[in-house]
Amino acid sequence: MRKSNSLPPAGHYNSNYGNFQTELYAQVRHEAFGEDIGQNSWLTSDEQDRFLESLNLSVGARLLDVACGAGGPALRIAAITGCSIVGIDVHEQAVTTANLLAGQRGLAERAEFRSIDATAPLPFSDSSFDAITCIDAINHFSNRQSVIAEWVRLLKPGGRLLFTDPITLTGPLTNAEVATRSSAGFYLFVPHGYDERTISQCGLQLLVCEDTTANMAEVAEARHAARESRSAALREVEGQQSFDGQQEFLAVAARVAREGRLSRFVYVSKKLS
Numbered sequence: 001m002r003k004s005n006s007l008p009p010a011g012h013y014n015s016n017y018g019n020f021q022t023e024l025y026a027q028v029r030h031e032a033f034g035e036d037i038g039q040n041s042w043l044t045s046d047e048q049d050r051f052l053e054s055l056n057l058s059v060g061a062r063l064l065d066v067a068c069g070a071g072g073p074a075l076r077i078a079a080i081t082g083c084s085i086v087g088i089d090v091h092e093q094a095v096t097t098a099n100l101l102a103g104q105r106g107l108a109e110r111a112e113f114r115s116i117d118a119t120a121p122l123p124f125s126d127s128s129f130d131a132i133t134c135i136d137a138i139n140h141f142s143n144r145q146s147v148i149a150e151w152v153r154l155l156k157p158g159g160r161l162l163f164t165d166p167i168t169l170t171g172p173l174t175n176a177e178v179a180t181r182s183s184a185g186f187y188l189f190v191p192h193g194y195d196e197r198t199i200s201q202c203g204l205q206l207l208v209c210e211d212t213t214a215n216m217a218e219v220a221e222a223r224h225a226a227r228e229s230r231s232a233a234l235r236e237v238e239g240q241q242s243f244d245g246q247q248e249f250l251a252v253a254a255r256v257a258r259e260g261r262l263s264r265f266v267y268v269s270k271k272l273s
């Protein structure tokens with residue numbers, strides 16, 4: 001694994017990935033997301049279905065999912081479209097789980113997950129992917145412009161990039177809210193407009209910019225409630241401090257999203273020929 005330019009993901013990522021395949025954590029995901037596709041983000045399956053419409057993926061296409069987590073979202077795309085997927089993430093337990101899930105879902109021949117730091121140059125050839133996705137993770141990279149420039153290098157002409165940014169400032173935040181909302185490693189808070197400018201500076205053509213903050217608020221509230229109703233069991237696994245920390249994170253994430261102060265946007269862009 002390459003050296004990271006950012007703090008390694010910590011906090012709730014360790015408990016969520018460390019216990020990903022247990023029945024307890026699967027139940028929480030099922031209640032939080034409606035459908036447990038193996039995600040660890042704000043992504044729901046109906047949202048992913050809409051995202052897929054912009055990606056033009058079919059049998060034989062290659063998708064790179066950056067910061068793929070436990071791999072569930074990318075594997076669902078492979079199952080629906082017939083494409084091949086490569087997922088990269090810096091969290092070793094997430095990558096191990098992703099490779100296990102690929103086998104369990106019968107997709108091992110079309111899916112590969114690797115421990116790679118997305119903030120470093122990536123070990124793939126120029127123009128080798130039809131699409132790149134990055135769901136709720138770009139906020140963890142300190143060097144956004146060079147990360148997106150690297151994605152442009154990897155995309156084929158006409159290829160699509162889809163990323164969500166759940167850490168877009170659209171109102172005032174207190175120092176306590178910032179500290180709680182950024183309690184899992186490195187976070188970059190950017191004003192609305194920053195992502196559009198960066199996409200354009202990297203030579204991509206912006207096709208879609210959509211506000212998906214309501215989805216984040218709903219998932220954060222539902223995940224908080226699902227965990228609260230299993231608090232005794234989760235406290236035993238995570239410990240009191242870690243359980244409380246994640247609950248506080250989810251409560252703040254829900255509140256600042258509901259009040260439109262910290263927003264989530266999805267951006268789809270195209271590499272020009």
Ligand SMILES: C[S@@+](CC[C@H](N)C(=O)[O-])C[C@H]1O[C@@H](n2cnc3c(N)ncnc32)[C@H](O)[C@@H]1O
Pocket residue numbers: 004006008009013038039040041042043066067068069070071073088089090091094116117118119134135136137140141
């Ligand atoms: C909110 S999770 C999203 C995971 C996945 N995209 C999903 O939808 O389930 C953010 C992910 O970013 C990963 N991450 C953070 N910093 C990273 C880095 N420098 N390189 C690669 N992955 C990173 C974390 O390990 C975590 O899996």
